[in-house]
Amino acid sequence: MRILLVSHGYPPRRSAGTENYTQDLARRLTEHGHRVRVFAAAKDIAQRHLSTEESERDGVGVLEVFNNLHLDTFRETWELPAVEELFARELAEHPPDLVHVQHLLYLSCGLPRLARERGIPVLFTLHDFWLQCPRLGQRVHG
Numbered sequence: 001m002r003i004l005l006v007s008h009g010y011p012p013r014r015s016a017g018t019e020n021y022t023q024d025l026a027r028r029l030t031e032h033g034h035r036v037r038v039f040a041a042a043k044d045i046a047q048r049h050l051s052t053e054e055s056e057r058d059g060v061g062v063l064e065v066f067n068n069l070h071l072d073t074f075r076e077t078w079e080l081p082a083v084e085e086l087f088a089r090e091l092a093e094h095p096p097d098l099v100h101v102q103h104l105l106y107l108s109c110g111l112p113r114l115a116r117e118r119g120i121p122v123l124f125t126l127h128d129f130w131l132q133c134p135r136l137g138q139r140v141h142g
Contacts, residue, residue, distance in 0.1 A: 002035045004096035004115075006087075008105035010040040010062055018127045022102045026060045037061040039090050041083075041106035043068055050082045063090055067106045080108040087111050091118055103127060 007022040008014075026036045042064040047053070049070045055062050065086055071077065087107075091099075091114065099115040101124040112122045 001098060002094070002096045003029055003037075004090070004094070004099045005036060005038045005102060006099060006104070006107065006111060007038065007040045007102040008107060009042065009103075010038050010064065011057075013042050013044070013064065014040075018103050021127070023057075025100075025102075027058055030059050037063065037090075037094055037096070039087060039107075039111075040064050041067050043106070050086070052086060061094070065107070069106075078104075078109045081110075083108040084110045084114060088114055091115060091120065096120060098123060100125065 005022050005026055007018060009016070009019040011019055011023045022038065022040075026038060029036045036059075038060060040062060042053070044066050045068050047066040047068070049066060049068045051066050053064050053066070055064075063086075065083055067080070067083070071080075095118075096115075097120070099112070099120055099122045101112055101122060104111060112124060115122050
């Protein structure tokens with residue numbers, strides 16, 4: 001099966017709970033014979049905002065989108081058309097059988113819709129409360 005994992009970061013550039021889980025999942029799926037790619041956000045102010053970098057890590061193709069938070073509106077914190085265009089291109093160039101979303105922070109909430117519009121099944125693992133909590137999903141009160 002061709003599986004596209006979507007995450008708000010990927011090691012070694014970002015290494016925390018969801019990112020490490022995504023990397024481990026990618027490795028294990030690959031070990032079971034699946035072809036895995038990762039579409040992830042990254043931050044690097046030395047890179048042009050919304051530019052991309054493709055690499056291969058442990059047999060997994062990784063496309064990182066550099067979101068340096070140069071945003072014009074609050075809405076762009078959850079809906080970023082430029083990232084949706086890059087994701088649509090990823091779906092066209094490397095059509096998956098399944099999109100497994102881990103996290104959409106720094107990407108765009110429209111990504112699952114784009115996959116579904118193309119008839120690609122979407123699985124979404126909820127690692128935290130980001131979709132409902134304005135404090136980065138951590139439910140920490142000010």
